[in-house]
Amino acid sequence: MTLKIKDDKPFLRDTSKMLWDGEPAHAEVKDMSPHISFAQITSDVVNSLENPRPIYWWAIAVCVFMIAVGVACEVYQYRTGLGVSNKSNTNVWGVYIASFVFWVGVSHAGTLLSALLHLTHSDWRKSVFRYAEAMTTFALMTAGLFVLVHLGRMWQVYYVMPYPNERGVWSNFQSPLVWDMFVIGTYLTCSSIFLYTGMIPDLAVFRDNIHDGWRKKLYTFLAMGWQGTDRHWRNFRVAYLTLSVYLIILAVSGHSVVSSDFAMSQQPGFHITSFPPYFVVGALYSGNAALITVFIVLRFMFRYEQYLNMDVLRKLVRLTFALAMIWTYLHLIEMATVWYGHDTAARDQLYFKATGAYAGWWWLFNFLAIVCPWVMAFRRWQTNLPVQMVLSLLLNVGMWLERWMIVAPTLGHSHYPWTFDFDQWPSFVQWGILFASFGWFALLILIFCKVFPAVSMYELKELNYARKVEAHHALVGEPATKGAH
Amino acid sequence: MENNFNRRDFLKVLGWGGAAVTLSACGNTSVENGTEFVTSHSTEAMPEYAIPGVYVHFNSTCAQCDGGCSIFGRVREGRVLKLEGNPESPINKGKICGLGQAALQAHYNPDRITHPMLRKGDQGETITWDQAFALIKDKLTGVEGGEVAFLTGATSGHTGALLKNYVDALGSAKHYAYEAVTPTVVRAANKKSYGVEMPRLHIDKARVVVSFGADFLGAWVSPVNFTQQYAKFRKGSDGMRGVLVQVESKMTLTGANADRWLCIRPGTEGIYALGLINALGAKGFKVPATAATIARDYTAERVVQETGVSAEHTEKLVAILMQRTPSLVLVGTAAEGYAHGSENAAAITLLNHVLGNVGKTMVYPASVPFPQIEPKAGGRNTLHALSDDMKQGKVKVLFTYGSNPVFTSNPSVEFKENLQKVPFKVVLTHYRDETAMEADLVLPLDSVLEDWGSSVPEYMAETAQINIQQALSERLYPETRGFGDVLLALLKQRRPAEYDKYEDFYAYLRNAMVTNKVALGASSGTSDDIFWRDTVSRGIIKLPATTAKVSGKLAAIPSLAKLTLPNAFAVDEAYPFHLIPYTSAHVRDGRHANIPWLQESPDPITTIVWDSWIEIHPTTAIKLGVVEGDIVEVASRSGAIKVMVYVFKGIHPDAVSIPMGYGHEAMGRYAKNVGSNVFKILDSIFDRETGELALHETRVKVTKTGQKVRIVKDEGPYGGGQAGKRIALRKTTDKVNLSKEV
Amino acid sequence: MHRIFLNSIVLLVGLFAATASFADSSTAHDGVAPSAGNAAAAAAVEKKGFIADYDNIFIVKGGPEAKPTTEIKPLEWNWVDKLFYNPMGWINSFTDQLGPEVEQPIEFPHDRHAGDPGKVNPDGKTGDGINCMYCHTFARRSLTAGIPPLRKCIGCHQNIPSVRDTPRIVKLFEYWDAGKPIPWKKVHDLPDYVRFNHERHIQRFVFKQERPYKEVCGYCHGDVASMTVARRQRTLSMGFCVNCHKKNHSLDSTYTKAGHGPNDCFMCHK
């Protein structure tokens, strides 16, 4: 199959020509040039469907391998029983629930970028929000898998759904897990709709620029007859705005509900009132860190240097830093409320986390999640790709550890001293499935970026137009008008 | 109780094909698809008591230990599913211990031997019972009676009588009754002091119990009875809660329940007892002159110095002993297990005389008027005698039953080696245990739940009693036989005229009981059938209690004047620690090691499961540089074993303790290679008077091996702490009266 | 695989039905009105501390004055109910409502034994009208109804020389002579986590309410008297049980004079 753009010219193969002023491919693009043409944007994005760097295929292979490892672990666990994950009757949850929370957290960054910043008219989001939105959907799908993996009898998971039945038996609406089921389900549905809705104009561009093959059929179907008429655009904007408002509510309530899995229980260390905001901000924080990682990967893999440029990165990093600081504040607040509170069990718990069997991990997470983000405060490192790559990974490790530190030491050190259990190190099955979840997530992202527009063409064009106007005004000495988009 | 007149016949036809075993599943299974069988339970008419889906209760007797508790089995569709205590029995009054419950898993044990086995080289060959009996007959021909030996555990009842008859029939064959752990020395001391071997104890009537290492709540003599008495004693039927003081070097279950656990230097129990007598006299208590003379030298200072028990606690104990009477002083395994065990025990029994407890809380025991079925118990000295005989080639044919001497013997006996010198060894057993592995012929026995029998417990509460052991189910394996059946078959070879009339042991037992029905309390007009039905359905025959009294006279005690106690042990530099082999209430001497419930049931004190351990005091542990979970080598002059460390404060710093019964090399999947066998390092030091092996006399050294394991126990990393939570609460008060409580 | 497929269908149908049954308020026949009696009982308990006495227990609505329902109707649902109210049962109705046909060692003619004496069976003979519990004798005193021992069959049949040579009776006597029980196969087999108590149902409906045994047994077992080898006639699914048991929620599992079955999971699942 060959892809052809509409005027029958072959895709531009020469990467150097993709850049607006002939810079080498790896050069840092400070900001998107106002001189780039709309056609250039279109061709750059359409081009990404066809010829990513070879490392893309290697990445796909690695992801498939990771998934294979996880599937093998899961098959083993399914057949033998959950015992192979090496949990105990005290440490009943472990890595799966921690990872579930982690992935739900990752999903929040997309909503932040695409919906919240959309409402605040932040221009710089325009190149990154599409893949961020995709991350939301895929991270939720990954989180959902962890729920399944976690259940003792996953084949009976439909019992959680309140479906009418002859037995007159319902799911228990008091249980936070049922709320989880509702909220994650709704969030996943809405974020997929949001993602899809936002893509319609771009899918129409693809439809119009690709001539044959399954892609043509796919884009034709998905574009839903988009013609770009005034009326289409008007309705589109209303729908998009409404969905974004709705999604923000869902995102906030989503992670609040996930936090109530913990906060609603009696466990000392879980039973903390400030958990919902703490979880939501933590989610945005870890999600943004993940965003930076994916940013750097996509930028290289799909040659998006022009659009995923340094200016965007700097803003992303600054946003992450700001979130890190809010999260740090909430983290300290959470500890302070425990420390000064009356619940001695929770205080013992905190003390145990800092000094007990998991102390090393706890301090490591504190270091990674509180101290490391300070690197982002320095301008010189904000656009340093290797530094940011490593840093964003470290932050994610830190935030995963944070979730794990909420689950594992807390369960091991409950109200009942006789059943304390500090020895349950997760087995290879748990690690394998966690490992696979990253592969699964990355695979979904990679496939998405190869099939769908990973950066939003129409919004970039809007931005481009605004910049052009801005440049023009700068040239003629008039002030730029606001709200050109 | 149900009619079980025709039960044996019924059980015979019941069979296993009929009992559909419900192995329920709630996994992926849904409504079944018609593959499950449902069969009528027998081709015979269904007796009223065998309704499918309905439990029926049948009385029997527990044979897990020699306590003689009466039990009933809940039987459903031919399977025994649960054992409960028989409320009619004065011994256990409807209760049953964990060991007794576990008889079920001995019955359904997957490692039971199912066929008679004959040694062929290293292999066992399955043979029939006829072949086996023919072989025994063959081997016994040309052998003099004196060259045949029987080694059994404690026996009583009609199997005991049959055994005696068979031994007689063989000529001068010897019967060695051997129990690995049994209070032989205490029996002897009691006999001397009170005139009876095992007086009946009234723990419930005592206000203070001072127990010198008698683990009467755990594994001593009749724990079910004593625990029930203990509950009454604690409630204090006469308005004052009983006070329990335990004097021992290693905390037993009883010690863990004591109001005061006095940790005493190993071997100085007698000194402490005499010190108490002296202190009582000093406080103005009227101590008989004989006793005062003996105890004269045991001043408070000397007692503190030698025993390590603080003077404060001794004073308090003396005060409470004077104040609250009657009291009761018990001598247990810990006090008797030394070379001077008899002296220790004598000194402690003396304390009972001084306190005036004899006749009050310690009374004459009941006994059955049939000497031939009385319990016959023996200690370890019999094993030595047998082993010597075997070494000298005096034993040509050896039968063993109810004991596992290869496992439980101490190394210097060289039992296993000497066993090789016996040309023909017949082992009657349930499992392929260590002794069975050495046998030439292994005869599989019925489990206690499928066998008939009778027994007379050594310790009887209230009245004399004969317990009837009823088969609760049909044989699991058709090729097993009861011990009585085997003996009867052997007797038929010797005295056919006398025994051929009995089809099996059941017939013999029935006949023996029915013949003596008048002596057993039935009126002569009762028909045999009714008497037998009645007896079996009750499971117990109560005979009137004896009215004799224990001798309460100090002067009557022979050799009292000669009572001298050695000083506390000198420090042995090479082997610095006293080894205290501890009788686990679960596996006892190892005979119950193959029962998974008991292996998984945590040791009450340490909460360790599935393993053996060594208890070491924290200060000692620091000296040795070991922490919990370290594997140490425990070496005595006789051998060495490796075992894991449990650091525990309930043990004297000079002592270490290892539970008995673990470390099987054979026996079955649950017992094999679990823990280490402490019998293998016991030194051969004997009690000077009785010749019984002094179990606690072994000295060991403990060296670190550098290996480490995670110790398998129920308690968490917090140990016995409560982390400031109100979980297990305690009131410490004086003169509590709980008797008014509901 | 079959189960996964089935479950996913149920999921889909369930999702659909969940939204649909909002409108389906007509099925709220089991609605529970707030009861003053309950509150009174609660107050009584409160007042007396934590031990209630028996007198106060009986003032709860649905107490002794409430009449037991005497009406037993077989389960009949229209397709709307099946689809919206009972999708699982609806799916079941396509699959294994009757269960598989079970081949028994002897093709026992229930119709010949228990059938109506006035009615001619397909084999041209009339029934004998024997009571179910003549053979299934344990039904009234045990969880299980029980299969009669072989002795019971022989007991009659040794005195009926007329059929002595028919193949089934010959087979029966073969078992008898061999001393082996007949390996019947279970027809009305519940999953192992369900415990149905025959005794309680028979005691209540046959002996207390004095209903005809054929009606009582037949409610779950169908008209066995017209069958040869018994075949399952009802789904015997949980919905089938709950159809009776759920009728009055205000009655508990433990009420001594209850007119309705308990509605307590722990009654059957334990």
Added chain:
Amino acid sequence: MSIANLLQNWSRYRDTHPYGGAKPHMGYKWAMAIDMDICTGCNACSVACYAENNLAVVGKEKFLNGKSMHWLRIERYWHDTPEPTDPLQLTAYTASGAGKHFPDQGAHFLPIMCQHCEAAPCETVCPVGATNHTQDGINSQIYNRCVGSRYCLVNCPYKVRYFNWYNYQDPATENVWPEPLNQQLNPDVTVRSKGVMEKCTFCVQRLRAVMVDARTEERLVREGEVQTACQQACMAGAISFGNMLNPDSRVGKQWIEQGVNIALDVQSKNEHVGDNTPKRGYRILENLRPYPSVMYLEQVRESSV
């Protein structure tokens, strides 16, 4: 039942509190009292529970990894501070002289099983309603409804729920009941498969059997008519169990006598100064307000020795 009905009668589907809720106990409230002064910690009750309730013997390795299945476990507490296991701490501990004291007032033995809380934390969090409160005051566990989310165990303050980490009944893998050991299994109790939670049921199979008989005879179950397996085995008679609402019941009298009110979380216990039978009833972790149905009687130790 439609969803509309469900929403209308929302509160009736859950019992939140026994005396605030819509459904008071009618005739039965099963409760237990355990006297820790006469409990000797002998483990007979635990073994009886294994026998009665088809508990899996998990073996050494799984016990080590905290997968034991003892519904009734006996906890042994020392009254003094715990022994540090870390060698460094142990040195300091011994240097302080603490190690020289023997635990000379003995141990505490605490048999603990599911407390059948009236406001059970486990019940509210189960997503599928597999654990419920029955009308007679038992915390039920419905194995075939359980999906194995283990949330109940997380929320159980006593950690007395046990999860089937493996398929213990599968002869191919985890051979817990090899032939013929499986013939001992109690047919009245479901053998749990992998992935479900289980816990003490107050021997519900025994309770239901007598309750069915009582219903047939149109009466309530009498005191002494039913015993739990642990109670029946307990040699010291430390465990009493019965219908608390029955005025004849020993357990009900004990609760009254000890001044423990099942509906309160803070008991106003009068210590009876001068009376030498102090009230010693209490419930574990009462302050968390689960309103447990098991009352413990404090251990007593004589102070004069």
